[in-house]
Amino acid sequence: MAWLSALAGVDAWTVAMMLVVAGFYAGALLAAGAVLFRLAFPDLPDPDRRAASRMGAIAAWVAIVLALVQWPLQAGYLGGGNGAAAFDPMLLGVVFEGAQGTRLVLAVSGLLLVQAILLDARRLPGLGYGLSLAGVLLVMLAFVQVGHTVDEPRVLLGGLLVLHLLTAAFWVGSLWPLYRLAGHPPAGCDAARILARFGQVAAFGVGLLVLAGVVLAALLLGGVTPLLTTGYGQFLIGKVLIVGLLLLLAAANKWRLVPAFERGEPGAPGRLRRSIALEGGLVGSILLLTAVLTTVSSPAGG
Amino acid sequence: MMTIGNRNILRSALAALLLAFASPLLAHEGEMGQVPEDGSTVQGTPEEIGIHFDGAMRITQFDVIGPQGRVSLENEPGSDPTEEYHVRPAGDLEPGRYEVRWRGLARDGHMMSGSFRFTVED
Numbered sequence: 001m002a003w004l005s006a007l008a009g010v011d012a013w014t015v016a017m018m019l020v021v022a023g024f025y026a027g028a029l030l031a032a033g034a035v036l037f038r039l040a041f042p043d044l045p046d047p048d049r050r051a052a053s054r055m056g057a058i059a060a061w062v063a064i065v066l067a068l069v070q071w072p073l074q075a076g077y078l079g080g081g082n083g084a085a086a087f088d089p090m091l092l093g094v095v096f097e098g099a100q101g102t103r104l105v106l107a108v109s110g111l112l113l114v115q116a117i118l119l120d121a122r123r124l125p126g127l128g129y130g131l132s133l134a135g136v137l138l139v140m141l142a143f144v145q146v147g148h149t150v151d152e153p154r155v156l157l158g159g160l161l162v163l164h165l166l167t168a169a170f171w172v173g174s175l176w177p178l179y180r181l182a183g184h185p186p187a188g189c190d191a192a193r194i195l196a197r198f199g200q201v202a203a204f205g206v207g208l209l210v211l212a213g214v215v216l217a218a219l220l221l222g223g224v225t226p227l228l229t230t231g232y233g234q235f236l237i238g239k240v241l242i243v244g245l246l247l248l249l250a251a252a253n254k255w256r257l258v259p260a261f262e263r264g265e266p267g268a269p270g271r272l273r274r275s276i277a278l279e280g281g282l283v284g285s286i287l288l289l290t291a292v293l294t295t296v297s298s299p300a301g302g
Numbered sequence: 303m304m305t306i307g308n309r310n311i312l313r314s315a316l317a318a319l320l321l322a323f324a325s326p327l328l329a330h331e332g333e334m335g336q337v338p339e340d341g342s343t344v345q346g347t348p349e350e351i352g353i354h355f356d357g358a359m360r361i362t363q364f365d366v367i368g369p370q371g372r373v374s375l376e377n378e379p380g381s382d383p384t385e386e387y388h389v390r391p392a393g394d395l396e397p398g399r400y401e402v403r404w405r406g407l408a409r410d411g412h413m414m415s416g417s418f419r420f421t422v423e424d
Binding site: 091 | 360362365403406407410412
């Protein structure tokens with residue numbers, strides 16, 4: 001199996017890189033997702049709005065730290081996977097001068113701007129949203145600096161990746177606020193109405209997420225055969241299978257658990273929260289698999 | 303409920319979508335060849351050891367390991383972007399199996415690595 005041989009030469013240094021990359025993906029998507037979720041649901045009750053903002057800000061700091069940790073890890077990898085190479089000024093320079101350096105600067109700047117999500121939306125209504133959205137845009141631009149989306153047609157490939165990431169961020173960023181809403185329906189707030197509306201917005205978003213992902217994969221792989229024969233293709237199949245499970249859960253939430261929650265059925269909030277938590281676990285495994293896929297394989301080389 | 307007809311339409315649309323984009327895009331720089339060739343046997347010390355790529359690559363590690371351990375190299379080009387990376391052994395190579403391990407940074411930011419082997423005979 002091509003995916004096994006792709007993993008065969010993986011050393012401890014590469015494993016550390018993959019874990020840090022997965023953590024960075026999670027932090028950056030959670031931070032961007034928190035901004036998008038707040039924009040999509042401006043009528044969230046105060047405690048939930050503050051919780052979503054806090055989650056976004058904390059996730060952004062985690063992503064900043066991990067982006068900075070990636071730098072010496074990459075330099076160390078280029079020098080053969082050792083601690084001395086990680087702090088070799090020449091190797092650090094090689095990483096920073098290239099596409100990875102551009103990504104680092106864009107990601108850190110964007111994630112710092114995302115902190116504006118903490119500004120009081122009532123006192124400074126436009127400023128918080130404006131700055132944090134600009135931050136999201138920079139984070140998205142950071143993602144298209146590295147990898148196969150820099151090839152031609154760059155605008156199409158980059159655009160598809162940004163669309164894929166924006167919708168993924170919205171989904172990932174909504175899990176914690178929805179988990180809260182499902183557990184503590186706040187007085188005077190129609191939690192069920194927000195959960196139901198999320199189902200409508202998400203159905204559209206998931207369609208875009210899958211469509212952008214499929215077209216991007218088809219463009220990068222160039223056909224069905226590499227999907228089956230290359231390590232990259234096989235990792236991608238694994239990712240799609242987990243996404244399939246995630247979609248089943250999301251469908252169960254939309255058509256069974258949220259309606260039960262709306263009807264006030266006993267036990268419904270607990271079941272909905274467990275389902276959302278499971279979605280979170282699946283998202284974690286998708287991000288880990290994506291980190292493996294982008295670190296040890298490529299659409300060209302398998 | 304999705305009917306069989308709908309399912310067929312969906313499958314056809316997906317197949318058409320994949321076929322429409324069925325020309326592979328240029329990917330980042332890949333390893334094109336090695337000197338000496340991977341798996342080859344050479345008589346005596348090779349004049350040069352190297353790799354070439356189909357695009358500029360910044361080579362950051364290039365080690366030749368033989369029966370006596372790491373081989374001293376000269377004429378190392380450094381880590382500037384290059385499509386051809388060649389070095390010369392500083393002395394004669396003992397007969398035996400040699401492995402070249404390299405790492406580098408592609409133009410698109412991908413970190414790449416590879417290895418190849420050759421055998422030196424008297």
